Amino acid sequence: MRLKGAQILCEGLLREGVEVIFGFPGGTVLPLYDTLPQYPKLRHILVRHEQGAAHAADGYARATGKVGVCLATSGPGATNLVTGIAGAHLDSSPMVAITGQVARAFIGKDAFQEVDITGITLPITKHNYLVTKASDIARVVKEAFYLASTGRPGPVLIDIPRDVFVEEAEFSYPENIDLPGYKPTLMGHPAQIKKAARLINGASRPIIVAGRGVTISDANTELKELAEKAQIPVVTTLLGIGSFPEDHVLSFGMLGMHGMAYANLAIGAADVLIALGMRFDDRATARVSDFAPRARVVHIDIDPAEIGKNVSVEVPIVGDVKTVLGALNKEIAVGSRLDWIRHVEQWRHEHPCVLIRESEKLLPQYVVRSIYEATRGNAVIVTGVGQNQMWAAQHFWYTKPRGFISSGGLGAMGFELPAALGAQIGCPRETVWCIAGDGGFQMTMQELATIVQENSPVKIAIMNNGFLGMVRQWQELFYKRNYVGTPLWGPDYVKIADAYGIPAVRVTQKDVVRSAIKQAMASDGPFLIDFSVEPEENVYPMVPPGASLAEYMEAPQECVAPVDSVTLPASNL
Amino acid sequence: MNSKHVLVALVQDEPGVLNRVASLFRRRGFNIDSIAVGHTETPRTSRVTVVVDSGTGDVEQVRKQFEKLVDVTKVSDLTEESIVARELALIKVKATAFTRSEIMQIVDIFRANIVDVAADSVIVEVTGDEDKVESLYQLLRGFGVKELARTGRLAMTRGGLGPLPVEETEAQRLKKPRP
Numbered sequence: 001m002r003l004k005g006a007q008i009l010c011e012g013l014l015r016e017g018v019e020v021i022f023g024f025p026g027g028t029v030l031p032l033y034d035t036l037p038q039y040p041k042l043r044h045i046l047v048r049h050e051q052g053a054a055h056a057a058d059g060y061a062r063a064t065g066k067v068g069v070c071l072a073t074s075g076p077g078a079t080n081l082v083t084g085i086a087g088a089h090l091d092s093s094p095m096v097a098i099t100g101q102v103a104r105a106f107i108g109k110d111a112f113q114e115v116d117i118t119g120i121t122l123p124i125t126k127h128n129y130l131v132t133k134a135s136d137i138a139r140v141v142k143e144a145f146y147l148a149s150t151g152r153p154g155p156v157l158i159d160i161p162r163d164v165f166v167e168e169a170e171f172s173y174p175e176n177i178d179l180p181g182y183k184p185t186l187m188g189h190p191a192q193i194k195k196a197a198r199l200i201n202g203a204s205r206p207i208i209v210a211g212r213g214v215t216i217s218d219a220n221t222e223l224k225e226l227a228e229k230a231q232i233p234v235v236t237t238l239l240g241i242g243s244f245p246e247d248h249v250l251s252f253g254m255l256g257m258h259g260m261a262y263a264n265l266a267i268g269a270a271d272v273l274i275a276l277g278m279r280f281d282d283r284a285t286a287r288v289s290d291f292a293p294r295a296r297v298v299h300i301d302i303d304p305a306e307i308g309k310n311v312s313v314e315v316p317i318v319g320d321v322k323t324v325l326g327a328l329n330k331e332i333a334v335g336s337r338l339d340w341i342r343h344v345e346q347w348r349h350e351h352p353c354v355l356i357r358e359s360e361k362l363l364p365q366y367v368v369r370s371i372y373e374a375t376r377g378n379a380v381i382v383t384g385v386g387q388n389q390m391w392a393a394q395h396f397w398y399t400k401p402r403g404f405i406s407s408g409g410l411g412a413m414g415f416e417l418p419a420a421l422g423a424q425i426g427c428p429r430e431t432v433w434c435i436a437g438d439g440g441f442q443m444t445m446q447e448l449a450t451i452v453q454e455n456s457p458v459k460i461a462i463m464n465n466g467f468l469g470m471v472r473q474w475q476e477l478f479y480k481r482n483y484v485g486t487p488l489w490g491p492d493y494v495k496i497a498d499a500y501g502i503p504a505v506r507v508t509q510k511d512v513v514r515s516a517i518k519q520a521m522a523s524d525g526p527f528l529i530d531f532s533v534e535p536e537e538n539v540y541p542m543v544p545p546g547a548s549l550a551e552y553m554e555a556p557q558e559c560v561a562p563v564d565s566v567t568l569p570a571s572n573l
Numbered sequence: 574m575n576s577k578h579v580l581v582a583l584v585q586d587e588p589g590v591l592n593r594v595a596s597l598f599r600r601r602g603f604n605i606d607s608i609a610v611g612h613t614e615t616p617r618t619s620r621v622t623v624v625v626d627s628g629t630g631d632v633e634q635v636r637k638q639f640e641k642l643v644d645v646t647k648v649s650d651l652t653e654e655s656i657v658a659r660e661l662a663l664i665k666v667k668a669t670a671f672t673r674s675e676i677m678q679i680v681d682i683f684r685a686n687i688v689d690v691a692a693d694s695v696i697v698e699v700t701g702d703e704d705k706v707e708s709l710y711q712l713l714r715g716f717g718v719k720e721l722a723r724t725g726r727l728a729m730t731r732g733g734l735g736p737l738p739v740e741e742t743e744a745q746r747l748k749k750p751r752p
Binding site: 182 | 584597642645
């Protein structure tokens with residue numbers, strides 16, 4: 001069957017199970033857009049800026065586990081994708097980005113809207129392709145989806161010149177993939193697994209640190225089995241949130257710079273640390289030379305280059321977390337470590353990091369907690385970056401995988417709104433809450449139009465403190481309150497929402513928080529709440545930059561007192 | 574202790590692969606001392622020999638990152654192996670009627686060749702390990718070196734099977750009894 005390049009691309013996308021493309025048209029992708037109506041199963045979602053397309057594809061991928069697809073034209077279209085691609089790369093999110101390129105004869109001539117996007121994205125993609133003939137498209141699409149979704153997932157970019165879209169070629173979709181340089185190791189080495197089991201069985205103060213890899217490999221059940229069988233406390237990284245139910249008695253929250261004090265203390269005391277699908281990021285480890293100083297480390301990760309990169313490891317196991325844990329759990333002895341668990345539990349009582357202080361003011365933590373209560377935790381939370389992100393991580397109990405979506409590695413403000421859109425498109429039945437700061441929201445708020453055009457019922461909570469809050473917090477704590485560049489004027493977000501046809505309310509008083517959230521939940525479509533929160537509220541605990549995990553700062557003591565009627569979730573065990 | 578590491582990689586012969594390799598070393602903070610690329614016995618496979626200084630970082634880490642590139646099949650660190658390592662240099666030396674014979678004598682001692690003779694210069698071709706090339710270059714500098722071009726190091730393990738998969742496959746193929 002002879003088809004044009006654009007048709008071959010669409011045929012390939014269909015065969016890879018693609019249902020949604022987040023895109024923005026332009027000159028070099030016109031032949032592709034001309035072809036799209038022939039493939040009604042490919043739903044095109046028109047974003048308002050290509051950065052939104054990449055973040056939305058990323059949000060879609062994180063919420064569903066499927067490959068997210070974004071599409072842009074050459075030149076500025078392609079460069080606008082870059083932030084979103086980098087975010088997907090650092091957080092191992094499966095994505096295929098398709099860009100148009102100037103016609104082959106113009107490549108290298110500095111033609112109109114020409115950029116070397118494969119060159120630009122070389123360090124931020126898992127792999128990328130410049131397709132030079134239509135007959136290559138089928139193979140490249142097959143390989144791109146395979147690369148994006150297997151092993152350690154990541155973004156793959158396909159750059160297609162305009163004239164290749166219209167060139168005809170014989171179409172047959174390849175059945176096999178021939179990539180001699182790409183063979184991810186799935187099975188862990190049996191001897192290493194035995195060694196890890198011996199180490200864990202002999203441990204008296206073991207701790208599990210679960211990262212995003214647990215959810216990527218769908219190893220949540222296996223993780224729970226390991227923790228329960230051997231009675232090991234579990235802490236997670238920021239992106240590992242939801243990989244282990246946070247209402248579980250063995251769950252001790254998030255570690256790291258804004259992690260729970262008890263999680264960080266447990267890391268410091270542990271004699272064996274089992275790291276699952278995580279990469280010892282500096283925000284998680286704090287000063288790495290003092291990270292888990294007493295622990296012998298077992299590191300299970302699918303990416304061999306992560307082993308020993310930041311932390312020296314006694315038992316490395318390269319493999320898929322689910323497969324490796326499946327084998328490891330068989331070797332693990334049923335254990336009772338009540339003393340150790342009581343010890344960590346004691347720290348939790350002494351350092352109640354998730355208590356919200358008694359205050360008549362509208363505290364952002366209280367807003368997050370109220371969303372938790374209104375949704376009963378059954379929601380997908382998509383955050384911005386900064387204080388709102390940390391409060392959303394701390395004051396909401398995530399009990400299922402893929403319920404917390406956040407730009408972790410890149411920390412890209414502006415991720416929240418388009419990623420929430422992507423998550424909602426991918427999971428139409430879920431309640432999706434976008435928890436934004438007023439800074440990040442202003443970076444990509446044009447995607448409100450996309451949300452309306454798609455009638456996507458995203459609920460938006462803006463934690464409006466009139467500051468770039470996290471940077472302000474650093475200025476307060478480490479730069480003598482020298483607030484430079486952080487006080488932030490913003491528009492009237494209720495009027496903004498109104499202009500887009502989105503119902504919205506402003507909340508300035510604590511006592512109407514819950515009713516506003518209920519109103520939002522009762523609304524069929526999108527809804528926006530502008531919460532005028534306490535402007536100079538800080539995120540605690542905090543490990544100062546350059547300090548070790550043990551040197552966390554807690555909220556000033558006089559502020560800490562139990563909040564009204566918050567009930568801690570009951571345990572499962 | 575030798576801080577120079579010799580990494581040998583087999584890579585798919587795709588456009589831009591050298592760019593991927595060079596970019597990786599740059600962004601991981603490594604200085605490349607030399608890099609040499611050429612075809613191998615297997616079609617569509619090229620061999621890249623990179624010499625890096627371990628003083629600039631953890632070589633095992635960069636080897637693993639190198640191997641992660643999709644176009645790269647295998648990367649071996651040959652530093653600790655028993656290897657043959659060679660580089661080639663072309664040295665254009667000023668030569669007059671008075672100095673030419675002395676230059677030729679030195680070239681003979683080093684088992685190098687003179688591959689071009691002009692009225693006022695000669696081009697010397699020398700192959701050997703880095704020390705040999707360096708020594709000859711230092712000697713010839715006394716006559717005035719007008720131009721120097723070096724290939725960078727090539728390396729191969731001695732004897733039997735190499736650590737690289739294509740060589741193994743090739744060897745296994747040869748071992749098979751002929752029908």
